[in-house]
Amino acid sequence: xxxxxxxxxxxxxxxxxxxxxxxxxxxxxxxxxxxxxxxxxxxxxxxxxxxxxxxxxxxxxxxxxxxxxxxxxxxxxxxxxxxxxxxxxxxxxxxxxxxxxxxxxxxxxxxxxxxxxxxxxxxxxxxxxxxxxxxxxxxxxxxxxxxxxxxxxxxxxxxxxxxxxxxxxxxxxxxxxxxxxxxxxxxxxxxxxxxxxxx
Amino acid sequence: xxxxxxxxxxxxxxxxxxxxxxxxxxxxxxxxxxxxxxxxxxxxxxxxxxxxxxxxxxxxxxxxxxxxxxxxxxxxxxxxxxxxxxxxxxxxxxxxxx
Numbered sequence: 001x002x003x004x005x006x007x008x009x010x011x012x013x014x015x016x017x018x019x020x021x022x023x024x025x026x027x028x029x030x031x032x033x034x035x036x037x038x039x040x041x042x043x044x045x046x047x048x049x050x051x052x053x054x055x056x057x058x059x060x061x062x063x064x065x066x067x068x069x070x071x072x073x074x075x076x077x078x079x080x081x082x083x084x085x086x087x088x089x090x091x092x093x094x095x096x097x098x099x100x101x102x103x104x105x106x107x108x109x110x111x112x113x114x115x116x117x118x119x120x121x122x123x124x125x126x127x128x129x130x131x132x133x134x135x136x137x138x139x140x141x142x143x144x145x146x147x148x149x150x151x152x153x154x155x156x157x158x159x160x161x162x163x164x165x166x167x168x169x170x171x172x173x174x175x176x177x178x179x180x181x182x183x184x185x186x187x188x189x190x191x192x193x194x195x196x197x198x199x
Numbered sequence: 200x201x202x203x204x205x206x207x208x209x210x211x212x213x214x215x216x217x218x219x220x221x222x223x224x225x226x227x228x229x230x231x232x233x234x235x236x237x238x239x240x241x242x243x244x245x246x247x248x249x250x251x252x253x254x255x256x257x258x259x260x261x262x263x264x265x266x267x268x269x270x271x272x273x274x275x276x277x278x279x280x281x282x283x284x285x286x287x288x289x290x291x292x293x294x295x296x297x
Contacts, residue, residue, distance in 0.1 A: 007293060010289055010292055010293050011293065013211070013213075013216060013289055014286075014289060014290075014293070016213060016216060016217055016220070017216065017220050017286065020216075020217045020220035020221050020224075020236070021220060021224055082224060082225050082226065083226075
């Protein structure tokens with residue numbers, strides 16, 4: 001084997017290693033649907049609570065969305081875990097549990113009197129989770145979502161109740177629905193590229 | 200002068216290299232996932248995984264999930280060290296070509 005042919009073969013091995021590393025990472029990116037699911041869940045809970053069923057609208061909707069999330073990940077099948085995937089998933093689960101505990105505790109204790117405080121706290125927590133994941137994944141679009149959530153936190157802290165609710169609804173639309181659909185489009189595009197490469 | 204003197208022949212095989220690289224990035228992987236990612240046939244994949252197992256580079260756990268057999272593969276410390284050494288040797292051999 002000539003020196004040039006040997007170099008080509010060895011370079012092929014390096015390319016193969018890079019391709020397999022990329023294949024292994026690709027499994028971590030099927031999360032877009034969860035953003036859309038939770039965005040819709042927030043709107044459902046808001047609408048339901050507005051009809052006068054505040055006491056159980058949020059707990060029931062949140063538990064239902066959590067169950068659907070678990071079922072959705074279970075249906076995704078035999079995908080192995082990575083440290084990065086676990087880190088991202090842990091951030092969201094921890095944030096979700098914190099929100100559930102905090103707002104249930106405030107609600108049942110009767111201290112959830114000013115909706116601006118709960119909206120500011122929820123926005124700040126969602127901003128924290130988005131920011132942490134954007135830094136882990138080096139994803140600028142998700143960091144933009146964190147900025148929107150933090151802006152909603154400020155609006156809820158300084159504005160009227162209507163302003164706080166309006167800012168929260170806009171943040172849900174942009175950071176859950178729009179961002180989730182954007183992530184799903186990216187995932188579908190990557191699957192198409194991978195399918196073409198394997199054909 | 201023999202060709203590729205410093206490259207581990209167990210790791211150098213294309214499919215075995217692909218398998219070790221995939222397994223290095225995950226906690227554990229099912230046979231079916233490895234087949235999907237590499238595009239290999241069942242027979243070839245099984246044979247190459249067996250060679251890696253015999254070399255002590257991967258470990259396998261066989262169990263039944265909902266009455267279906269499942270084979271879970273993991274890279275061992277020896278496998279990770281062999282892959283790291285292979286990549287180092289590869290880069291050294293290629294030198295300025297990369």
